[in-house]
Amino acid sequence: MNGNGNHHTIIALVQDKPGVLTRVAGLFRRRGFNISSLAVGNSEQPGLSRMTFVVDGDQYTVDQATKQLDKLIDVVKVANISDEEIVSRELALIKVKVTPATRGEILEMVHPFRAEIVDVGAQSMVIEVTGSGDKIQALYGLLEPFGVLELMRTGRVAMVRGQAEGRVSDDLIINYHGDGLKVNEAYEVGSY
Amino acid sequence: MELTGAEIVCESLLKEGVEVIFGLPGGAVLPFYGALSGYPQLRHILVRHEQAAAMAADGYARATGKVGVCTATSGPGATNLATGIAGAMMDSVPMVAITGQVPRPAIGRDSFQETDITGITLPITKHNMLVLNVEDVAPAVKEAFHIARTGRPGPVLLDIPKDVLVGERWPFIWPDKVNLPGYNPPGEADAVQVSQACELINQAQRPVILAGHGILISHAYAELKELAEKAQIPVITTLLGIGSFPTGHLLHAGMPGMHGMAYASLAIDNADLLISLGMRFDDRVTGRLSDFAPNAKVVHVDVDPSEFHKNVRATVPVLGELKQVLGQMLPQVERKTHLDWLQHIDTLRAEHPSLHIRQTDELLPQYVLRQLSDITEGNAIIVTGVGQHQMWAAQHYAYKEPNTLLTSGGLGAMGFEVPAALGAKVGRPDKAVWSIAGDGGFQMTMCDLATAVENNIDVKFAILNNGTLGMVRQWQDFFYDKDYFATVYSGNPDFIKLAEAYGIPGIRVTDKTQVATSIRQAMATPGPVVLDFIVKQDEQVYPMIPAGESVNEMMEEPIPQRVM
Ligand SMILES: Cc1ncc(C[n+]2csc(CCOP(=O)(O)OP(=O)(O)O)c2C)c(N)n1
Numbered sequence: 001m002n003g004n005g006n007h008h009t010i011i012a013l014v015q016d017k018p019g020v021l022t023r024v025a026g027l028f029r030r031r032g033f034n035i036s037s038l039a040v041g042n043s044e045q046p047g048l049s050r051m052t053f054v055v056d057g058d059q060y061t062v063d064q065a066t067k068q069l070d071k072l073i074d075v076v077k078v079a080n081i082s083d084e085e086i087v088s089r090e091l092a093l094i095k096v097k098v099t100p101a102t103r104g105e106i107l108e109m110v111h112p113f114r115a116e117i118v119d120v121g122a123q124s125m126v127i128e129v130t131g132s133g134d135k136i137q138a139l140y141g142l143l144e145p146f147g148v149l150e151l152m153r154t155g156r157v158a159m160v161r162g163q164a165e166g167r168v169s170d171d172l173i174i175n176y177h178g179d180g181l182k183v184n185e186a187y188e189v190g191s192y
Numbered sequence: 193m194e195l196t197g198a199e200i201v202c203e204s205l206l207k208e209g210v211e212v213i214f215g216l217p218g219g220a221v222l223p224f225y226g227a228l229s230g231y232p233q234l235r236h237i238l239v240r241h242e243q244a245a246a247m248a249a250d251g252y253a254r255a256t257g258k259v260g261v262c263t264a265t266s267g268p269g270a271t272n273l274a275t276g277i278a279g280a281m282m283d284s285v286p287m288v289a290i291t292g293q294v295p296r297p298a299i300g301r302d303s304f305q306e307t308d309i310t311g312i313t314l315p316i317t318k319h320n321m322l323v324l325n326v327e328d329v330a331p332a333v334k335e336a337f338h339i340a341r342t343g344r345p346g347p348v349l350l351d352i353p354k355d356v357l358v359g360e361r362w363p364f365i366w367p368d369k370v371n372l373p374g375y376n377p378p379g380e381a382d383a384v385q386v387s388q389a390c391e392l393i394n395q396a397q398r399p400v401i402l403a404g405h406g407i408l409i410s411h412a413y414a415e416l417k418e419l420a421e422k423a424q425i426p427v428i429t430t431l432l433g434i435g436s437f438p439t440g441h442l443l444h445a446g447m448p449g450m451h452g453m454a455y456a457s458l459a460i461d462n463a464d465l466l467i468s469l470g471m472r473f474d475d476r477v478t479g480r481l482s483d484f485a486p487n488a489k490v491v492h493v494d495v496d497p498s499e500f501h502k503n504v505r506a507t508v509p510v511l512g513e514l515k516q517v518l519g520q521m522l523p524q525v526e527r528k529t530h531l532d533w534l535q536h537i538d539t540l541r542a543e544h545p546s547l548h549i550r551q552t553d554e555l556l557p558q559y560v561l562r563q564l565s566d567i568t569e570g571n572a573i574i575v576t577g578v579g580q581h582q583m584w585a586a587q588h589y590a591y592k593e594p595n596t597l598l599t600s601g602g603l604g605a606m607g608f609e610v611p612a613a614l615g616a617k618v619g620r621p622d623k624a625v626w627s628i629a630g631d632g633g634f635q636m637t638m639c640d641l642a643t644a645v646e647n648n649i650d651v652k653f654a655i656l657n658n659g660t661l662g663m664v665r666q667w668q669d670f671f672y673d674k675d676y677f678a679t680v681y682s683g684n685p686d687f688i689k690l691a692e693a694y695g696i697p698g699i700r701v702t703d704k705t706q707v708a709t710s711i712r713q714a715m716a717t718p719g720p721v722v723l724d725f726i727v728k729q730d731e732q733v734y735p736m737i738p739a740g741e742s743v744n745e746m747m748e749e750p751i752p753q754r755v756m
Binding site: 014015018019022023026027030060063064067068070071072073074075076077 | 310311314315318319322339372373374375496497498500501502
């Protein structure tokens with residue numbers, strides 16, 4: 001659960017079209033919503049991508065953010081999954097200074113985090129760690145005294161546990177395929 | 193047969209039932225014009241400034257309910273459209289704007305007249321598309337119109353590079369469906385929401401209906417009238433909702449908000465239920481939110497769920513298309529009389545006669561509008577600019593029919609009065625169309641008098657000429673120690689000579705006694721006419737609730753001036 005506090009996790013299924021990221025980012029900026037992390041990538045469906053946002057703000061903000069996202073034509077589905085049972089992960093690459101004296105200590109330290117050493121150089125190594133933001137922060141804190149040369153973090157990706165897909169609040173979506181709505185000709189400026 | 197992209201645009205416009213396009217050509221869009229000249233069914237109206245093209249398309253759309261279409265070239269042509277597009281966005285007006293773009297290989301190189309118009313218009317369009325392949329043209333046009341007119345309407349911009357318009361050919365295949373999986377405008381409302389809403393309505397002792405633009409957009413006037421009459425609920429129409437309910441109907445209770453009638457704002461203040469239909473609680477309506485309708489529950493019906501709880505918390509939000517929703521609600525709404533409540537509103541009306549015009553020999557702008565209302569019997573289409581004259585036009589003209597007050601509400605764009613009136617008349621040639629202008633706004637778009645002349649568009653242009661940016665002066669008067677800095681227009685042209693220069697009649701009115709005859713004279717003159725009403729300069733719009741304040745801080749016309 002991460003709906004408490006000020007962080008909310010929103011996932012969206014979007015069409016892979018040029019400019020979709022600009023639309024989303026522009027919307028957040030324009031309406032004064034704060035994105036603390038954003039991750040985008042292909043989904044299991046061709047032509048569609050998934051985005052995970054972590055949005056800072058109160059319930060009003062996240063409610064508006066979700067609805068405004070839903071209004072974007074290229075956004076197919078949005079769900080605020082903050083109150084669902086979710087799995088969420090971030091990944092970080094940490095390049096840390098090493099000397100022959102500190103190498104062993106660092107390796108030991110990294111072990112309980114189930115982090116991997118993905119590159120070893122003469123004076124540095126790169127550690128890959130996956131998990132919650134807190135876990136990454138904790139490892140970073142331990143490595144800092146050795147001298148962190150570079151930190152690269154992804155945004156959070158999240159998924160609802162079990163069978164359910166991220167539930168789209170039903171009252172927002174009514175199935176409609178563009179048929180049978182009034183067109184130009186059907187419009188008449190009626191009287192009372 | 194294979195067609196060019198430009199020809200495909202024309203064929204697609206025909207499929208969409210387009211009759212008229214407002215625009216002005218330039219290099220990048222010229223291939224489209226080249227094709228357009230071969231399609232006489234698509235009437236092109238050449239404007240003098242692209243802002244007028246967008247605003248004329250807007251006026252056409254508001255007057256007819258059809259999608260307004262405008263076009264411009266890349267770069268400056270496209271950016272000139274922007275104000276008009278933004279206005280359509282704010283006021284939910286269906287519009288399709290087509291811009292030419294530099295050829296694909298030139299994109300991204302700061303080429304001559306290249307601007308990223310899809311980037312620029314991202315926040316002021318409902319959607320926009322850069323069309324990069326000739327085979328995408330027809331689907332893009334179909335999607336653009338579909339998005340523009342359905343759900344909560346709005347402007348859609350199509351940016352088409354020159355070489356997509358003319359470089360290749362492709363068979364014209366009109367898609368029978370749009371492929372927009374992310375776009376699902378609601379229709380009927382959820383039955384539970386409807387019954388909860390009706391329960392609140394049936395329990396209410398002091399209900400008011402706030403009727404907004406949504407009623408006009410979804411043509412729900414008959415349903416609104418039935419609802420109001422069945423349950424005897426007073427109807428307050430927002431600025432953009434004016435015309436959704438007949439002015440003068442016994443249940444009509446005026447306009448709310450900053451310059452609304454005092455009795456309307458007080459009725460909201462006293463109400464125990466707001467039934468908000470297709471309106472969005474703009475700050476000009478609500479004033480300070482914490483003091484707005486303090487005793488009321490809120491039933492909010494809208495097609496756009498992001499409006500729920502955005503400004504005012506809805507007790508019961510009802511998502512759906514208004515006409516259908518009201519149709520669902522009507523059978524569940526009980527007949528009521530609300531005698532005490534209606535009597536209370538009548539008392540408010542008597543105690544706060546916001547619309548009385550004081551007796552004076554001076555030429556008051558309000559008087560001009562009242563005369564116009566009487567003489568045209570409330571049957572004209574009134575297109576206003578922004579400022580004092582706009583508020584007086586909203587207050588003093590007795591609108592009888594839907595879509596007869598066209599005004600830039602959300603954006604508040606001066607200069608709307610001239611081009612939007614042209615668009616309205618083109619769309620509704622059967623109606624008398626009056627452009628009500630301030631001398632400030634008129635001068636922003638008066639170059640398009642030429643468009644009226646060239647196309648013989650019979651609009652009467654009435655300038656309420658107070659020699660100043662009146663509404664700003666009013667704020668200076670009330671809130672800036674009468675420091676009339678930068679609001680006096682001392683170098684105005686002679687508008688009668690200006691009319692003459694365009695070859696159309698001009699009538700100057702300086703005296704109250706000439707008002708009626710000049711209006712009749714203009715009506716009897718075929719084609720465009722300019723009327724220059726030299727009105728009293730220091731006249732304030734009352735009532736006024738200062739920005740960010742509440743009904744408790746409402747200023748009404750000073751008592752000595754008020755004649756009952
Ligand atoms: C394009 C634009 N620029 C500035 C404003 C700010 N503004 C609001 S009302 C107003 C004065 C309008 O003067 P005029 O058109 O003469 O009408 P009046 O108020 O005198 O009736 C101004 C400058 C605006 N609404 N639109």
